[in-house]
Amino acid sequence: MAAGIHVLCVDDDPDVRSVTAATLERARSEFVVSTATSGRDGLSRLDGTESEPERPAIDCIVSDYEMPGMDGLEFLAAVRERDPEMPFLLFTGTGSEAIASEAISAGVTDYLRKGTGTDRYAVLANRIENAVEKRRAERAKRESERELERYRTLVETVDDPMYVLDAEGNCTIVNEAFCELLGVDRDRIVGESISEFISREALERGAKTVYHLHGSDRTSDRFEFTIGTEDGTERVGEANVTALTDGDGRFTGSTAVVRDITARKRRERELARYERIVDLAPIALFVLDANATITWCNDEFADAFTEEIDALIGTPFPELIERGYYDERVIGKYTDEVRALLSSSVDRTRAKYQVRFRSNDDEKRIHDVHTELLPLEDGEFVGTIHAIRDITRRRRSQRELERQNDRLEEFASVVSHDLRNPLNVARGTLDLHAEDCPQSGESIDRIRWSLQRMDDLIDRLLSLARHGRTIGEQTPVSLSSSVHRAWNAVDTANATLECAVETTIVADEGRLQALLENLFRNAVEHGSTGSPSHAQEDAVEHGSTSPDSHARQDTGRRGASSEPSVADAPADSVEHGSSDADSRAQQERSGVTVTVGPLETDAGDDRPVRGFYVADDGPGFDSEPDDLFEFGYTTAEDGTGFGLAIVEGIAEAHGWTVTARNGDDGGARVEISGVDVRDDRSGPT
Incomplete structure (x- = not known):
């Protein structure tokens, strides 16, 4: 039920007006009834609610039909001109079907005859209430439609x-x-x-x-x-x-x-991810505002101080200098770098410099500092962000490495100068002795071979001392070409090469050839083969490099070698009691076959290979493979134990992995894996 219904009762009979007003207000507590003596008076009351907003608006009009000057229907017509939707009830004592029909045609809301009892007033009250409720509902509906239309217009625009x-x-x-x-x-x-x-x-x-x-x-x-x-x-x-x-x-x-x-x-997820990364990163980070005050830092930065992280935030950086953490020269470095970054003539976005830091345990540290500007605000400098790495250990290791390199260089100089000079003297003296004692040819040849062997040892020691595990620039290299160049540089005697690699790898070409030369030399010297009936298999252990093992035909030599030449080795040299016949039998033995092939991928598909192997068909290794790469380890009485150690050093410097094992069909096999192999179709692998 609606509240606050204002009813205007228009009747020329004062008694009727009074009774109607009193009865309606008694019937509905929400009714407020005003009265008017005529139609014109009613119009004045209706117009007055518009000109006087403080007066309550009229919600319904109850009018008599017969009134002087303006009857009820004329009054209805005048009301409709002002408010077509105003509920208007014709409540008349005299009426007829003709009047009722005319009233309905004129748009009256309801028509009701007056009576002598209070029942008619109860009916009148119900009809007033219904008419007002209906009007209000229609008005609300129209307002809702208008509001919906406003939303429609808003939504579309x-x-x-x-x-x-x-x-x-x-x-x-x-x-x-x-x-x-x-x-x-x-x-x-x-x-x-x-x-x-x-x-x-x-x-x-x-x-x-x-x-x-x-x-x-x-x-x-x-x-x-x-x-x-x-x-x-x-x-x-x-x-x-x-x-x-x-x-x-x-x-x-x-x-x-x-x-x-x-x-x-x-972006929020990315920011959260970056925040987690910053929290986990073992790098000290902090931010300074335009006044060089710490506005943020992570735990890694705060751990270097006695102060807690909350105490550090808000601390002017110069105070850390006053507390002895940093040298006062830090301010000058910082100021110069920031000015350079702010300068339009500098393309750099990051400054890098080193500072000295005294930790809370009074230890001197060296910090590598990276500084970037915070985004400018309206073109104004607002501060910097800093990343710090403690490079104290690295600097110490660097200095230690430099000292070691100096010692190695000194060692190389000693070897080169102090050992080669006596060797040259020995060679010269031996040549004079050979001229004076031509009948001592066999002994002289044996001494000459030993001197050449010492010279070879010096070459390998110099290579180890000067190169170690370092390599130069890596470029795409034809593995097949490097294999053949290395083979031609080694005294291979009557050994045979089978090259089954046709690919390009990324390597230091010179160091790659050195690696291959050492593998070929090891295979030729340690992998000689022959019939099991030959006595030399009992006398010469696999891997020995005795003078006898160097006794080969000159026709089998390919290229220059740092090894003693076959001409320098005594033709009848005997080890462990071997005879001249034994030596000749050793020369007649079939040469070793050395194979260079690709390492296939684990998946066995058509992707490029991931490395290569060097294998021979000799007796294989009779030692643990892990021992073979130790410096100085050899199974030969005159071996140096440097060849495979140098191979491993060169491989590891490239990031490769070298392993040794006996082949499935016998013989020794050395595998180089983890190689950056290039394929013209697919690029790097």
């Missing part, structure tokens, strides 16, 4: 996605921006439940938001939801929701402006 839902959650209005957000045509959305386009969780969150709005003083609220698009992707939206009500406060639906916050949520 804004660039942000917007929608309007009815009380059941069905989409009644959507704009083009919302359709584009969903990737769906308007016809697919209008009339459908919003649940078709958002997740169940988002639907429940939205319903809860609207429910709380309807029961509170707030006019709007927001919630996030997931939007499913036609192409299967999901986007994140933020809806700013307003609850819609009618004139009586009844809930009629909701409207929302949607913001696509997918990019913002992605």
Whole structure:
């Protein structure tokens, strides 16, 4: 039942006016009845509510029919001109069907005959109430329609996605921006439940938001939801929701402006990820404002100080200098670098410099500092961000390495000068002795071979001392070409090479050849083969490099070698009691076959190989493979134990892995894996 119904009773009979007013107000407590003596007086009262806003507006008119000057129907016509929707009840003592018909045709709201009892006034009160309720409902409906139209206009004109839902959650209005957000045509959305386009969780969150709005003083609220698009992707939206009500406060639906916050949520996730990375990174980080005050730092930075992190934040950096943590020269370095970064003539975005730091345990440290400017605000400098690495240990290791390199260089100089000079003297003296004692040819040849062997040892020691595990620039190199160059540089005697690699690898070409030369020399010297009936297999252990093992035919020599030449080795040299016949039998033995082949991928597919191997068909290794790469380890009485050690050093300097084992079909096999292999079709692997 509506409250505050203002009724205007128009009747020329004062008694009727008084009774009608009193009876209506007694029948309904919400009725407020005013009276007028005539139609003209009633129009004045009606017009007065417009000119005097403080007076309550009239909600319904009850008028007599027969009145002097202006009857009820004429009064109705005048009222309709002012307010076509005003409830107007004709309450007359004299009437007829003709009057009733005319009144209805004139647009009267209701027609009622006066009576002698109070029942007629009860009926009159009900009809007044119904007429006012109907008018108010129609007015509210029209207002709701006007409001809906305003929303429709607003929705269609804004660039942000917007929608309007009815009380059941069905989409009644959507704009083009919302359709584009969903990737769906308007016809697919209008009339459908919003649940078709958002997740169940988002639907429940939205319903809860609207429910709380309807029961509170707030006019709007927001919630996030997931939007499913036609192409299967999901986007994140933020809806700013307003609850819609009618004139009586009844809930009629909701409207929302949607913001696509997918990019913002992605940035938030990235920011959170970066924050976790910063928290986990073992790098000291801190930020200074324009006044060189610490505004933020991480735990890694704070751990170097006696102060807690909360105490450090807000501390001017010069105070850390006063407390003895930093040298005062830090300020000059910082100022110079920041000025350089701010200068338009400098392209650098980051400054790098080193500072000395005294830790809380009074230990002197060296810090590598990287400084960047914070983004300028309106072109103004607002501060810097700093990343610090403690390079004290690295600097110490660097200095130690430099000292070791100096010692190695000194060692190399000693070897080169102090050992080669006596060797040269020995060679010269031996040549004189050979001229004086031509009958001592066999002994001289043996001494000459030994001197050449010592010279070879010096060469290998110099290579180890000067090169160690270092390599130069790495470039694409033909592995096949390097294999053949290395083979031609080694005294291979009557050994045979089988090269089964046709690929390009990334390596230091010179060091790669040195690696291959050492592998070939090791295979030729340690892998000689022959019939099991030959006695030399009992006398010469696999891997020995005795003078006898060097006794080869000159026709088998290929290229220069740092090894003693076959001409220098005594032809009848005997080890462990071997005879001249034994030596000749050793020369006649079939030469070793050395194979260079590719290491296939684990998957066994057509991808480029990941390395290569060098194998021979000799007796194989009779030692643990791990021992072979130790410096000085050899199974030969005259071996140096440097060859495979140098191989391992060169391989590790490239980032490769070298392993040794006996082949499946016998013989020794050395594998080089982890190689950067280039394939013209697929690029680096």
